[in-house]
Amino acid sequence: MITFDNVTKLYDRNSRPALNSVSLDVDRGEFVFLVGASGSGKSTFIRLIMKEEHATRGTVYVAGANVARIPSWRVPRLRRGIGVVFQDFRLLPNKTVFANVAFAMQVIGRSRAVIRDSVPEVLKTVGLEGKDNRLPHELSGGEQQRVAIARAIVNKPGILLADEPTGNLDPTTSLGIMKVLDRINQNGTTVVMATHDDDIVNAMRKRVVELRNGKIIRDEQEGIYLGEPEPAGEADNLQTDHRESGVSE
Numbered sequence: 001m002i003t004f005d006n007v008t009k010l011y012d013r014n015s016r017p018a019l020n021s022v023s024l025d026v027d028r029g030e031f032v033f034l035v036g037a038s039g040s041g042k043s044t045f046i047r048l049i050m051k052e053e054h055a056t057r058g059t060v061y062v063a064g065a066n067v068a069r070i071p072s073w074r075v076p077r078l079r080r081g082i083g084v085v086f087q088d089f090r091l092l093p094n095k096t097v098f099a100n101v102a103f104a105m106q107v108i109g110r111s112r113a114v115i116r117d118s119v120p121e122v123l124k125t126v127g128l129e130g131k132d133n134r135l136p137h138e139l140s141g142g143e144q145q146r147v148a149i150a151r152a153i154v155n156k157p158g159i160l161l162a163d164e165p166t167g168n169l170d171p172t173t174s175l176g177i178m179k180v181l182d183r184i185n186q187n188g189t190t191v192v193m194a195t196h197d198d199d200i201v202n203a204m205r206k207r208v209v210e211l212r213n214g215k216i217i218r219d220e221q222e223g224i225y226l227g228e229p230e231p232a233g234e235a236d237n238l239q240t241d242h243r244e245s246g247v248s249e
């Protein structure tokens, strides 16, 4: 469903690559956690799938198509096949729950009758029955994220990309969101979720692909994530402190 073939991404010529010779296959129907510290390349990976950024070297394939070869007039079609969810929900603040989800269907020209049928159905899938007429600020964070997920899946994309979708939520609410994403995956949607939340990853036991400094350092089925290594600078400081205290004793 998604293939990265030796993909390198440089944002500018002189800096370290955001992705460095990354090769990876994600099959249709898989659930993959993309984990790694801040700056390891997770968002870049997601942006390349959406064709929001271009690979400097190598090839990205989505649903069999080389995204570099997709002409700009066809990019909307690529993106229609991909739902996306972000950490900050990105809802339209003045529109109701129903209208936020309906909007995603209106922009692709769905009829009012289809929208009237589909929106309640998808709100049920994400556990928001009866909240159709609320405005985003009348919802909890977890509920707002459910609206964002409903909007992302209402057009039945083959792929759902989630970039730190639980980043603003407490642990219990996060697990509720994970159950929703799991259910969507069980219904056949391929899910790629970028996160550095080790508790969430370890609770789900899915495939785990770990990035460090733009390289894949681990790819495990039913994997776990032990979190981020201590930054080298801090470790050095600790050591220095230790030595200093030794000297003064």
Ligand SMILES: Nc1ncnc2c1ncn2[C@@H]1O[C@H](COP(=O)(O)OP(=O)(O)OP(=O)(O)O)[C@@H](O)[C@H]1O
Pocket (backbone or CB within 6 Å): 011, 012, 017, 018, 036, 037, 038, 039, 040, 041, 042, 043, 044, 045, 196
């Ligand atoms: N638009 C950009 N221009 C220049 N450099 C960028 C840009 N976007 C990301 N980078 C750099 O690319 C590297 C990877 O960033 P990326 O956002 O993909 O990491 P990430 O793992 O998603 O991090 P986070 O968890 O903080 O979102 C970082 O060094 C970052 O500074």
